[in-house]
Amino acid sequence: MRITLIKPRIGRKEFGPYIDEGRMEPLQMGVLAGMIPEDIDVSFYDDRMEEVNFDEPTDLVAVTVESFTARRAYEIGKEYKKRGVPVVMGGTHPTLIPEEVAHYADSICLWDAEAVWSTMIEDARRGRLKPVYKQEKIDVPQEGIFPRRDIFRGKGYIPVSLIQFSRGCRYKCNFCATSAYFNQQHYCRSFHEVLREIEEQDRKLLFFVDDNFIGSLKQVKAFLRELIPMKINWVGQMSIDAANDPELVDLMQKSGCLGFVVGFEAIYADSLQWMNKYPNLKNFKQYEPQIKVLHDHGFQLWAAFTLGHDYDTVQTIEDTISFAIKNKFTFAAYNILMPYPNTPLYRQLEEEDRLLYDKTWWLHPDYRFNHAAFKPKHMTADKLTELGYRARTEFNSFGSICRRVFNLKTNMRSLFRLSLYLRYNVLFRREVHNKQGLRLGLFDRFYKKHFTRRTAPAYKGTGNG
């Protein structure tokens, strides 16, 4: 038996391909491969930079699906179905909107794969796949499961190993797909297994792709203490309230933290309240004390902002651009607020009749990546799209790169830190323009054939736990 794992791309440029130059190893593919019995052959295609060989003989195709990659995932599914190969889909998007995805797959997996993937494989072996597999309860994620990283070799990923210590987040930001997926719960792995996973891979630079690394403080502190003697460097993702805990930041520094992605989202309290972004509102003084603590510890911050919430005006977005440059953040992401299916934001905008693209931007042939998919309160959708692009362009301009580098505590802390700063700022600068306005999926005729109003599956909202 052979199983083919596929990570789909977002899409393509208007008149040519788009290759993601900053691509990282897709951890979920490694985790799924790690659970496949040894007597089964595994193929893995990363559609973001290689062509999928649809004609390679295979017995089961497993596709991971995010909302941005749903259109492409369905194209891939269709190619295999044409060849009579069963297709299973799982990940964020199928969990958030199962009735849509079920239309394009023989079987779908809701929530994490660990408890059901082996059964899915056995059922596929016997030709008896069920339409839906669902993990009833998550306790300890990835228990006893180690990702297979050999499937990533030779694919040109950036040299950092992705790993997870925990999954989920206890907060309930209104736009967050993760919060909807995990129903505001946070789950930690056994830290002995995480330490073993670190030892068994070759790299000294790790990316903890936890949704919120500090979601369970006691456990993370215990883990960081064990990490110190391993002498690795790591980056991660966490909420800004990390800075309010002196013991935590100290342990992070000692265990080799170089920096992390942090969701600032907005710089004004009314906007943060509107989003339910509670971790940012603790001792809110426009982040001044938190940024000072984090910079003093040498952390290079990747500040993430969301643009377009109901208190945003042209002026507040311009202020956000200046704020990030003034604070000399190492990197910044300016994401337009996206109504992901089955999030509170989606439901609110639907009720207020503000959703564009037939309420399903992820399927719509006219939707373009990084474009607004709803009517903002204080500007047009086009204006918001333009401001998002401007924010990314200004933050990543040469002038801004030169200005932001001058921080002796962070970007100029060592030659290594400086080289990270320069290398990835130049890469992200290129990506701003390359990624803007990508079409979702690759095939145009696909839409005509499958997404005419008559045949499109109606969006009814889901009863996700």
Ligand code: B12
């Ligand atoms: C790491 C990460 C990134 C990394 C990319 C890493 C990589 N390898 O390329 C970076 C920072 C670059 C990134 C970028 C983006 N990301 Co991102 N990212 C994540 C994050 C935090 C973790 C993903 C991960 O590796 N998890 C670890 C693995 C083991 O878990 P998993 O993916 O959940 O898979 C499990 C189950 O879902 C299931 N499963 C998954 N697939 C399949 C398939 C089958 C067949 C089966 C049976 C089961 C199954 O089993 C797995 C094991 O239990 C997720 C949040 C999340 N919780 O998923 C967001 C997330 C996926 N990203 C998101 C977004 C929006 C983006 C961007 C579009 C942001 C932007 N505007 O630029 C970009 C573009 C991504 C792209 N496709 O190019 C959203 C997607 C929302 C949605 N509804 O689809 C998420 C959910 C974050 C959020 N809070 O909303 N991202």
Ligand code: SF4
């Ligand atoms: S803090 Fe981050 S991960 Fe948690 S709900 Fe908010 S946006 Fe999502």
